[in-house]
Amino acid sequence: METTENKKTEVALDWTPELEELRYRREVAEGLGGPESIAYQHSKGKLTARERIDLLFDKDSFRELGKIAGKGKYNKDGDLESFTPSNSITGTGRIDGRKLIVTSDDFTIRAGSSESAVSEKWVYAERMAHEMEMPLIRLVDTAGGSVKDLERLQGTKIPGYPMWSNISLLGRVPVVGVALGACAGLGAVKVGLSHFSVMVKDMSQVFAAGPPVVKQGLNQDVTKEELGGSYVHTRLSGVVNNEAVDEADAFRQVRQFLSYMPRNVWEVPERKITDDDPWRVDQELNSIIPKNRRKIYKPRKILETVFDKGSLFEIARYFGGSTITCLARLNGYTVGVMASDPIVMGGAMTLQSARKMERFVDLCDTFHIPIINLVDQPGVMTGLEAESNGTMAAAMRAIAAIEQAQTPWCSIIVRRAFGVGGGAHGPKQGPEGRSLNHRFAWPSARWGSVPIEGGVAAAYKREIAESANPDARREELEGYYHKLASPFRTAEKFGIVDIIEPCETRAVLCDWVEDAYELTTRQVGLRCRTMR
Amino acid sequence: MALIQVKAEISGSVWKIETKAGQQVMEEDVLLIMESMKMEIPIMAPAAGVVKEIKVKEGDTIAEGDLAVVLEE
Incomplete structure (x- = not known):
């Protein structure tokens, strides 16, 4: 009731x-x-x-x-x-x-x-x-x-x-x-x-x-x-x-x-299972760089061959196009990839590409993503426009970002590495003073403080002018210096870890990335960067 | 029919012109080759179309942003 x-x-x-x-x-x-x-x-x-x-x-x-x-x-x-x-x-x-x-x-x-x-x-x-x-x-x-x-x-x-x-x-x-x-x-x-x-x-x-x-x-x-x-x-x-x-x-x-990203900076990116063979050899790479130094090539073809099939994700393709920035995978491990594109501004470090590089390196370093740099860098952009628009200021910030990067880094010099821009292909010491500047080169690589063609014209100006056949004399001198500039001579002095066949690049990088992740797993946490 | 202005992306000299007015081109076809940074740098068609006018000639020194070719889509 x-x-x-x-x-x-x-x-x-x-x-x-x-x-x-x-x-x-x-x-x-x-x-x-x-x-x-x-x-x-x-x-x-x-x-x-x-x-x-x-x-x-x-x-x-x-x-x-x-x-x-x-x-x-x-x-x-x-x-x-x-x-x-x-x-x-x-x-x-x-x-x-x-x-x-x-x-x-x-x-x-x-x-x-x-x-x-x-x-x-x-x-x-x-x-x-x-x-x-x-x-x-x-x-x-x-x-x-x-x-x-x-x-x-x-x-x-x-x-x-x-x-x-x-x-x-x-x-x-x-x-x-x-x-x-x-x-x-x-x-x-x-x-x-x-x-x-x-x-x-x-x-x-x-x-x-x-x-x-x-x-x-x-x-x-x-x-x-x-x-x-x-x-x-x-x-x-x-x-x-x-x-x-x-x-x-x-x-x-x-x-x-x-x-490609971890949940936060206290984790590393998850490894994805891939059926792409880490030791895959693509012979086509051995002939991708034209012997004629004036001729260009398409760097995205190299990227598609070297990294896991279908793993490339390009960021900011149309901005600062002389540098390509991608996230990609090597044997399932996330990596950040930079590559020069000679088709755009000859691959030079421009105001835009330097800004793009700075941001990309910071992104990878913040999330402990190892960086691979495929270098074909003629240098920081020159000329009236570049000097007045602050290209050097942007380049210095990019160089600082590279030097401040603690994340493991490996460079492959595929063709040119000249001047300040070419030198900035990887951290020389890194923030902890122990970065290796680990790098390999293809036989097509050439480097130096000054490119030979312009360098000969400047250093031998009078001799060339006074010669009976100035063009022939200039070419003769250039030929002499090009032989001196062979990457094999640098490798003799261990100025580079190794000269590799281009088709070996994937295997070299897949071997390296495993160690890179051993290291980066212990480097997690907040990054603290000084002024740049 | 939209006109596409194809501009030089880099300062340098016009080394070789690879097309002529009236020619049908596909996207990424080479229109002309610049000589800059000691390299041959192609200027490519941003889209398929017909070459309406070539604004430069071989040997010309042109600046970044200068109009090189007009395409008709």
């Missing part, structure tokens, strides 16, 4: 209204900015913030955090009337089974602007990556700040988020920035302040401020694409590493990039 006391207890234990409210709030959050806004987003060929997460992560692995953060409207009795979710979706998920954290901007609510973000939420996600030492992905699609923030705050604030440990994060866990719309101001920072960034062609733009601000401030009429499209940033500025043809391609690149 029911007593009054029992009934009271039942009512007190009935959580139905609260559970219903929770379900309602969650449902609203699932619905983003509503069907109309979602249809608009789709009409622009763009996925929604939630569809992006589904596409990026392993199936059903997303676990949302802060789903019901947002803005509630209440009636005079204090009951909820309506709810607008935050336009910053955060949570954890898995890629190839490994956990990471994501923030995904929802453009369908106030164009992803900070006004509706509840900024504590995305800052929390970044801090969680920091504390839990797990990789972070930012899917950025935000118009940035909004003047309506002033109304919301009933005042202004000095820009910045004091609890956002962005720079510290870069020394600890892999951070990826993906531009999926117009990313202005802070949005641009979220994309570029990362270890790997990618933007979708014709869909995303990155800039300090968009066209309306540029028009106001500088009276320049520019389109979003002209100002900060993928052409600008992946080819000219280097602000963003890679270009993707569509969102699916961008996420494929993100997944691939992360497959």
Whole structure:
């Protein structure tokens, strides 16, 4: 028989209204900015913030955090009337089974602007990556700040988020920035302040401020694409590493990039099983470098042959193209690869390629990824333009990054190593003073402080001019010096560990990388670099 | 039909022109060869198209960014 006391207890234990409210709030959050806004987003060929997460992560692995953060409207009795979710979706998920954290901007609510973000939420996600030492992905699609923030705050604030440990994060866990719309101001920072960034062609733009601000401030009429499209940033500025043809391609690149990375700097990258024979010999390599020093070759062919089949992942292909930077694998071990590309600027160290090199070496060193440098370096770029644009300053920073790299390093000199740029092929001593500068060369290698052709013309200027046949005399002298410059003569003095057949390169490197990982496994942790 | 401006990526002299106006080219075909950094550095077609105009001649000294060839896509 029911007593009054029992009934009271039942009512007190009935959580139905609260559970219903929770379900309602969650449902609203699932619905983003509503069907109309979602249809608009789709009409622009763009996925929604939630569809992006589904596409990026392993199936059903997303676990949302802060789903019901947002803005509630209440009636005079204090009951909820309506709810607008935050336009910053955060949570954890898995890629190839490994956990990471994501923030995904929802453009369908106030164009992803900070006004509706509840900024504590995305800052929390970044801090969680920091504390839990797990990789972070930012899917950025935000118009940035909004003047309506002033109304919301009933005042202004000095820009910045004091609890956002962005720079510290870069020394600890892999951070990826993906531009999926117009990313202005802070949005641009979220994309570029990362270890790997990618933007979708014709869909995303990155800039300090968009066209309306540029028009106001500088009276320049520019389109979003002209100002900060993928052409600008992946080819000219280097602000963003890679270009993707569509969102699916961008996420494929993100997944691939992360497959080479450890969870954090206290771990080393996972070794992947490969069926590619580490001792594979490809005779084709022995004839890939033309004997005529004026003729060039395609270095990507060398990379495809030397490293595990299908393992190359190029970063910043179109920026500073005289140096190629890739992540790759050797017998399943992750390695960082640099290679000169003689097709672009003759392979010289340019302003752009020096900046690219600096970043790449820092990336590999931060995550203890051994570096392999395939060297064909004619030197630091010269000429009026290069001197005035600060190429030397950038080169010095690249040289410093190389010298500060503690990660194991092996260079293969395939052709030229001249001047300051050529000398900077690997750390001479390294931060602990024990780097070997381990290096091998192909028989096609030539090196020196000064290239022979220009060097002979300078040192024998009068003798050549006074000769009966100046050209013949110059060629004779050049021939003499080229013989002296044979790499075998350097090898006699152990100026290089060995001259190898090009087809032996894979085997030499696969043998080395095993020892490199023995070392790097004990070198994990934070890197501390001095001024550069 | 979009026009593509193919510019020199490096300063140097035009050593050899490998194409002529009206010629159909494929992506990565060599249009001309520059002589720079003591090497023969090709300027390649960024996309397939027809050569509309060659703006330089052999022996010309050109600077980085100078227009070399106009292609019609």
